Amino acid sequence: MSDATEFAKPRASVFAGLRLTRTAIFAGGILLFWLVLALFGPWIAPHGEADIISTKTFAPIGEGGWLGTDKLGRDVFSRLIYGVRTTLLLALVTTVISFTFGVTLGFAAAILKGWFDIVVSRIVEAFMAFPSTLLALVVIGAFGTSITVLVLTVGLVLSTSVFRVSRALGYDIGVMDFVEAARARGEGTWWILTREILPNSMAPLIAEFGLRFTFSILFLSGLSFLGLGVQEPAADWGLMVQENVGGLFLGSSAALIPAACIASLTVSMNLLVDWFQQRQQGETVLEKIDQ
Amino acid sequence: MSDILTIKNLRVEGRPPGGTYVPIVKGVSLNVAKGEVLALIGESGSGKSTISLASMGFARPGCRISGGEIWLNGRDIMKLSPHDRHALRGNEVSYVAQSAAASFNPALRIGKQVIEAPLWHGAGDAATLTATAVDLYRKLDLPNPDTVGNKFPHQVSGGQLQRLMAAMAMSCGPDLLILDEPTTALDVTTQIEVLKAFKDIIRDQGTAAIYVTHDLAVVAQVADRILVLKNGEMVEEGPTAQILHDPQHEYTRTLMAAVRPAPHLVDHVDASAAQAPVISARNITAGYGALTILSDVSVDVPAASVVGVIGESGCGKSTLARVVAGLTPLREGEIKLDGKVAAPSVKDRPRDTLKDCQIVFQMADTALNPRQRIGDILGRPLEFYQGLKGRARLDKVGELLELVDLPRSFASRFPGELSGGQKQRINLARALAADPKVILCDEVTSALDTVVAAGVIDLLKTLKDKLGVAYMFISHDLSTVASFADEVVVLYAGRVVEKGPSKAVFSPPFHPYTKLLLSSVPEMRQGWLEGVADTGEAKAASAGSVVIGAKGCPFSNRCTHVISGTCDTVAPPLRVLSDGLEIACHLPTGELPDRGL
Numbered sequence: 001m002s003d004a005t006e007f008a009k010p011r012a013s014v015f016a017g018l019r020l021t022r023t024a025i026f027a028g029g030i031l032l033f034w035l036v037l038a039l040f041g042p043w044i045a046p047h048g049e050a051d052i053i054s055t056k057t058f059a060p061i062g063e064g065g066w067l068g069t070d071k072l073g074r075d076v077f078s079r080l081i082y083g084v085r086t087t088l089l090l091a092l093v094t095t096v097i098s099f100t101f102g103v104t105l106g107f108a109a110a111i112l113k114g115w116f117d118i119v120v121s122r123i124v125e126a127f128m129a130f131p132s133t134l135l136a137l138v139v140i141g142a143f144g145t146s147i148t149v150l151v152l153t154v155g156l157v158l159s160t161s162v163f164r165v166s167r168a169l170g171y172d173i174g175v176m177d178f179v180e181a182a183r184a185r186g187e188g189t190w191w192i193l194t195r196e197i198l199p200n201s202m203a204p205l206i207a208e209f210g211l212r213f214t215f216s217i218l219f220l221s222g223l224s225f226l227g228l229g230v231q232e233p234a235a236d237w238g239l240m241v242q243e244n245v246g247g248l249f250l251g252s253s254a255a256l257i258p259a260a261c262i263a264s265l266t267v268s269m270n271l272l273v274d275w276f277q278q279r280q281q282g283e284t285v286l287e288k289i290d291q
Numbered sequence: 292m293s294d295i296l297t298i299k300n301l302r303v304e305g306r307p308p309g310g311t312y313v314p315i316v317k318g319v320s321l322n323v324a325k326g327e328v329l330a331l332i333g334e335s336g337s338g339k340s341t342i343s344l345a346s347m348g349f350a351r352p353g354c355r356i357s358g359g360e361i362w363l364n365g366r367d368i369m370k371l372s373p374h375d376r377h378a379l380r381g382n383e384v385s386y387v388a389q390s391a392a393a394s395f396n397p398a399l400r401i402g403k404q405v406i407e408a409p410l411w412h413g414a415g416d417a418a419t420l421t422a423t424a425v426d427l428y429r430k431l432d433l434p435n436p437d438t439v440g441n442k443f444p445h446q447v448s449g450g451q452l453q454r455l456m457a458a459m460a461m462s463c464g465p466d467l468l469i470l471d472e473p474t475t476a477l478d479v480t481t482q483i484e485v486l487k488a489f490k491d492i493i494r495d496q497g498t499a500a501i502y503v504t505h506d507l508a509v510v511a512q513v514a515d516r517i518l519v520l521k522n523g524e525m526v527e528e529g530p531t532a533q534i535l536h537d538p539q540h541e542y543t544r545t546l547m548a549a550v551r552p553a554p555h556l557v558d559h560v561d562a563s564a565a566q567a568p569v570i571s572a573r574n575i576t577a578g579y580g581a582l583t584i585l586s587d588v589s590v591d592v593p594a595a596s597v598v599g600v601i602g603e604s605g606c607g608k609s610t611l612a613r614v615v616a617g618l619t620p621l622r623e624g625e626i627k628l629d630g631k632v633a634a635p636s637v638k639d640r641p642r643d644t645l646k647d648c649q650i651v652f653q654m655a656d657t658a659l660n661p662r663q664r665i666g667d668i669l670g671r672p673l674e675f676y677q678g679l680k681g682r683a684r685l686d687k688v689g690e691l692l693e694l695v696d697l698p699r700s701f702a703s704r705f706p707g708e709l710s711g712g713q714k715q716r717i718n719l720a721r722a723l724a725a726d727p728k729v730i731l732c733d734e735v736t737s738a739l740d741t742v743v744a745a746g747v748i749d750l751l752k753t754l755k756d757k758l759g760v761a762y763m764f765i766s767h768d769l770s771t772v773a774s775f776a777d778e779v780v781v782l783y784a785g786r787v788v789e790k791g792p793s794k795a796v797f798s799p800p801f802h803p804y805t806k807l808l809l810s811s812v813p814e815m816r817q818g819w820l821e822g823v824a825d826t827g828e829a830k831a832a833s834a835g836s837v838v839i840g841a842k843g844c845p846f847s848n849r850c851t852h853v854i855s856g857t858c859d860t861v862a863p864p865l866r867v868l869s870d871g872l873e874i875a876c877h878l879p880t881g882e883l884p885d886r887g888l
Contacts, residue, residue, distance in 0.1 A: 177658035199662035
């Protein structure tokens with residue numbers, strides 16, 4: 001028969017299929033704006049990230065640069081643009097690391113069960129028992145402040161909650177009939193994990209990725225503020241807050257602007273995750289109506 | 292005005308998120324008089340639940356009542372404010388849901404939940420309301436009416452919980468009671484006591500009731516009038532006797548025919564039984580953790596034949612299928628597949644052994660990976676067992692789809708785009724892809740509408756004749772098994788109580804439990820319930836509950852023929868009677884119950 005390969009109708013518009021809400025468009029717009037700045041920052045920024053452009057420190061908005069100058073007389077606007085690169089890139093790398101560890105171990109624990117699950121779960125719980133900032137302080141204090149140590153530490157700290165989410169998902173989906181059917185067929189663990197469980201846990205994992213990404217930005221900014229994160233002269237939003245916090249008393253907005261930027265990034269990401277989750281749940285409500 | 296409820300030209304719409312509203316109920320009118328029971332029957336998606344909810348002025352999330360009038364006690368409740376409408380619910384109209392277990396809060400005592408609504412409506416103080424509730428428990432024939440309110444929901448049986456749910460609904464003395472499939476989730480032997488209690492209390496209180504169900508035989512027992520629905524429209528309406536005996540509409544007749552298929556009773560098993568059976572399970576004991584579900588179960592499935600396994604929920608039917616498939620490793624005993632001893636765990640079985648024995652699950656929609664296309668779902672076993680790839684695999688997928696009466700174009704669809712019956716056909720096709728000798732069918736039709744289920748059974752028969760595949764057909768539905776199986780095994784509390792050729796099992800002499808089971812299947816005859824609910828067997832059966840792992844005969848606490856001192860201490864062995872019939876009972880052959888169907 002010739003109709004064996006019938007193609008699904010293409011959607012009228014990609015955006016119609018996404019079912020965007022106003023909040024989602026707003027939050028997505030902000031994220032897109034920062035992403036563009038991160039990609040093309042060096043061509044957009046009027047000055048280099050470490051260039052001292054003015055002898056006047058803590059210059060107000062409009063003097064020196066568009067957004068004033070910081071404690072060394074560097075252009076706040078340029079540093080902000082360079083900072084978005086560092087912030088987003090580091091957050092992305094740490095989240096990816098946390099997912100690599102967390103998802104692999106979480107699903108392995110859910111499928112293998114037994115002693116593997118017990119051992120890994122107890123280790124993860126031990127890690128979670130430490131206040132995460134304190135844990136990072138100790139590790140970075142012991143191994144020194146390099147980007148590698150920073151990224152690995154934050155990735156590890158974040159991976160604990162990713163582990164818990166993936167393990168729960170694995171347990172949930174692992175007992176469903178289609179997984180049982182695959183098991184009865186004689187499929188190996190790898191097939192069951194990659195073909196049966198993983199595709200069905202993508203939606204909650206994507207939402208989790210968004211949340212971890214947000215948390216990662218906050219965590220990294222927090223570490224930078226404590227002086228354990230990105231080091232000068234590189235620009236990072238958390239670091240910028242720390243550098244210029246003294247300017248607050250002089251009426252400078254050099255510390256407030258990067259703080260607001262961090263907020264705009266994390267709040268937008270959260271809103272987008274909310275929209276995504278509601279959309280996923282909306283589909284299940286639809287299925288219920290169909291019944 | 293004698294009508295409690297009058298619905299005029301009701302229209303309800305539902306909307307998928309981001310989509311537009313589509314009609315669910317398309318202009319249905321009905322009325323219920325005081326003391327009358329109106330049954331709404333129809334298949335899933337016919338709008339029967341939606342209408343019953345609308346009579347409380349309620350629409351599920353994503354739905355809205357878009358037109359029509361709903362008059363309750365002479366007021367159009369759609370014109371009331373949401374607050375006033377809320378005040379009606381529980382007070383003038385109340386609702387009994389399908390799953391009592393899901394409707395009770397497991398953390399609160401039952402009595403507290405029963406009087407919650409009247410307390411909220413300010414009908415009295417806790418002490419007087421509790422006294423009224425105890426009165427209701429007594430009327431609902433609940434054991435220990437004075438103390439049952441102090442129990443937690445998990446401490447009473449499913450049938451009792453469903454009756455307690457009715458007590459909760461009746462606690463405000465409503466004018467209209469809505470029963471949404473209240474016995475569908477119950478076993479047949481439990482269903483009787485619940486139906487009887489519902490019927491009595493409705494008569495006693497003179498309440499008007501709407502009874503929503505898909506089971507015509509149940510309707511015959513409780514309803515005064517029947518309204519048949521299809522796709523949100525009324526098909527036929529009339530007094531119960533007329534609909535049952537003289538249905539006017541074609542659809543009603545189809546529905547009636549699908550309910551009770553003609554029995555297919557075989558008195559001897561084919562000559563093929565002489566060959567090695569495709570499944571030979573010997574003295575199986577299995578369970579989960581500390582719990583032993585199956586004890587000493589032996590079942591043979593001859594090639595190209597159908598062995599029906601019947602029993603109520605919790606009797607170990609599904610565990611038996613899982614043990615045979617190797618998903619739940621057995622503790623004792625031995626399984627031979629096609630003459631070869633099979634390893635207890637699926638992990639240790641070679642692909643050749645796995646191929647011969649396939650399993651199909653009850654829930655058609657959860658058994659298919661929602662993220663895979665049908666072509667991949669069916670293609671995987673072809674690749675896994677037979678190494679088919681590319682074009683050959685694609686062709687074979689098409690053949691499989693045609694084999695289960697589905698168009699080849701379904702290969703590119705996702706499971707979500709299929710109906711329940713179509714999904715179950717895909718599950719069957721996936722099992723067939725392995726080219727098995729036997730398929731374990733675990734309640735494959737239980738979640739389907741009667742008409743759709745009848746289609747699936749027909750398909751199973753055709754496939755058996757065409758391909759020579761054998762089935763272990765597990766079901767709680769006796770009429771389906773009777774219409775289909777060559778041999779029948781009756782399980783009770785994890786033990787075989789009776790087995791043999793289907794004709795021998797479904798005719799006397801019976802094991803007392805088989806007798807109870809057979810007489811509990813509702814008949815499409817008005818007045819059947821009264822006749823059966825008052826028999827000694829039914830009373831004894833409702834007095835006890837299933838005990839798993841009993842020392843003696845597991846059925847001894849519910850049996851009228853119990854020989855004290857013997858039945859409760861010594862487990863009866865399976866005894867061979869004539870015609871290959873085996874019964875596990877201490878009663879001498881002549882004293883086994885014999886009243887027929």
